[in-house]
Amino acid sequence: MCEKSSVSPSSVPVVAVVLAAGFGTRFDPDNPKQLVSVGGKEIVVWSIEAFEKNPRVTDIIVVVNAQVGDEVERLIDANGFGKVRAVIPGGAERSDSTQNALQMLADAGIPGEAKVLIHDAVRPFVEQHSINGCIDALDEFEAATVAVASTDTVLLTEDLGDRKVIRTVPDRPNTFRAQTPQAFRFATIRKAYAQADSDPDFHPTDDTRVVVDYLPDTPVAIVAGTETNLKITTLADIPVAENIAETISGPRTREEAKVRMHAVFADAFKQMRR
Amino acid sequence: MCEKSSVSPSSVPVVAVVLAAGFGTRFDPDNPKQLVSVGGKEIVVWSIEAFEKNPRVTDIIVVVNAQVGDEVERLIDANGFGKVRAVIPGGAERSDSTQNALQMLADAGIPGEAKVLIHDAVRPFVEQHSINGCIDALDEFEAATVAVASTDTVLLTEDLGDRKVIRTVPDRPNTFRAQTPQAFRFATIRKAYAQADSDPDFHPTDDTRVVVDYLPDTPVAIVAGTETNLKITTLADIPVAENIAETISGPRTREEAKVRMHAVFADAFKQMRR
Numbered sequence: 001m002c003e004k005s006s007v008s009p010s011s012v013p014v015v016a017v018v019l020a021a022g023f024g025t026r027f028d029p030d031n032p033k034q035l036v037s038v039g040g041k042e043i044v045v046w047s048i049e050a051f052e053k054n055p056r057v058t059d060i061i062v063v064v065n066a067q068v069g070d071e072v073e074r075l076i077d078a079n080g081f082g083k084v085r086a087v088i089p090g091g092a093e094r095s096d097s098t099q100n101a102l103q104m105l106a107d108a109g110i111p112g113e114a115k116v117l118i119h120d121a122v123r124p125f126v127e128q129h130s131i132n133g134c135i136d137a138l139d140e141f142e143a144a145t146v147a148v149a150s151t152d153t154v155l156l157t158e159d160l161g162d163r164k165v166i167r168t169v170p171d172r173p174n175t176f177r178a179q180t181p182q183a184f185r186f187a188t189i190r191k192a193y194a195q196a197d198s199d200p201d202f203h204p205t206d207d208t209r210v211v212v213d214y215l216p217d218t219p220v221a222i223v224a225g226t227e228t229n230l231k232i233t234t235l236a237d238i239p240v241a242e243n244i245a246e247t248i249s250g251p252r253t254r255e256e257a258k259v260r261m262h263a264v265f266a267d268a269f270k271q272m273r274r
Numbered sequence: 275m276c277e278k279s280s281v282s283p284s285s286v287p288v289v290a291v292v293l294a295a296g297f298g299t300r301f302d303p304d305n306p307k308q309l310v311s312v313g314g315k316e317i318v319v320w321s322i323e324a325f326e327k328n329p330r331v332t333d334i335i336v337v338v339n340a341q342v343g344d345e346v347e348r349l350i351d352a353n354g355f356g357k358v359r360a361v362i363p364g365g366a367e368r369s370d371s372t373q374n375a376l377q378m379l380a381d382a383g384i385p386g387e388a389k390v391l392i393h394d395a396v397r398p399f400v401e402q403h404s405i406n407g408c409i410d411a412l413d414e415f416e417a418a419t420v421a422v423a424s425t426d427t428v429l430l431t432e433d434l435g436d437r438k439v440i441r442t443v444p445d446r447p448n449t450f451r452a453q454t455p456q457a458f459r460f461a462t463i464r465k466a467y468a469q470a471d472s473d474p475d476f477h478p479t480d481d482t483r484v485v486v487d488y489l490p491d492t493p494v495a496i497v498a499g500t501e502t503n504l505k506i507t508t509l510a511d512i513p514v515a516e517n518i519a520e521t522i523s524g525p526r527t528r529e530e531a532k533v534r535m536h537a538v539f540a541d542a543f544k545q546m547r548r
Binding site: 140141145147150151152153154155156157158160164165167168169174175176177178205206209222231 | 411414415419421424425426427428429430431432434437438439440441442443444446448449450451452453479480482483486487493494495496505507
């Protein structure tokens, strides 16, 4: 899959893995969030397009579930996403989906020094500077993750009887909220997952954490994200996403914008009243 | 100030300190955020009212700056907030404002076992169950804070050269975002600030942190907050606040709601385009 992909002969493959296999239980189960349109474009299309249009990304793998697979394949064709090498099935948990993609890349024979960027499809507005930041960080680090500084004071708690009590309050400049992509040299993320697999108690919810916990000597760099790189989790996120899409796409006519805003916020209000 | 305030003879005073002395540098400097109307009511009025209408709160102190002081006094009179015992000037930093209020309470002779709830005026939508949760928690603990569970994975970082790298990834169920009120037995918060004062390097941004850092053997309980208890920091928060105000106040007529939404979102869009 990679022979035709290198930007220059000396560069390594840069593979984006777009995870679109979630079932979105906090969203509407009959209306998969990956396929919802914001700003006139399906969420999964926004996400794939972000990597498709980055000239440094050489290959894209999309991971799907049975509910959305056919439609995602159709959308990839319809949008002419030429870097998508495979659409593969995910697993029960997020980490199973990541591991399916990593196994597929291993079977395809990609080198250990390849750069792999793992991205949640439901973060449609990832900025090009964050993608580039990941690719650059991997020149210096084996692992990196996009994150934003926390504007709230974070409290770390522990259980005291049936109550949570504060254990520590970390300094705010050292508290970040993880986003995606999360980026790794291929050999590093494979090794981290191999170690995690031998631990029956480990159920990773995050790829970065697998490296932090199982390769503790491997520093993971922070790459600047943006507040607009939000994760669409519930229906209440859709009006926010519409606002961001509008800002990115530029102003429509006054009349179009008005009509759209009405529809969007009417829906949002309906949700809030439920 | 407290002789007439106890709900029952055996109960201790429950004093709310509403901090409205911030200058809101990330907001509009000429338009103090405490005085902005959302849902037809000034933000500081929402905040004071939350404590005024709680039957267990006996006294309220409001801390102001010179820019907003006269208008806050006028609003307190206009709204007939009978529990407000004093409107006092704040200081340069948030902790100076807290300490001014604590000194005023000490001068008034309130007992060490009094319950003091310190609240940011720019969190207008604090829920009654959170206020009650603080008051109840202080029966069992010397300190408590309202907080919400973090929905994002939190990363704790350290500096490596000019980069931030991840130090640890705490378990998500033990990560919370601090809100207010933050609640203390009066003697406890006084003692914590007395200790902090003797440390020239300490510039607390948060009252809870003063207890966590200077009275490390004093557990601080977590009291359930809500996502709607947001802190209004930038102009972009205003449309979100309007939505919450609308939900709390109940539906207006269809026409009123339409007109208002237009105005709010038109403003929000203007801000986003700047």
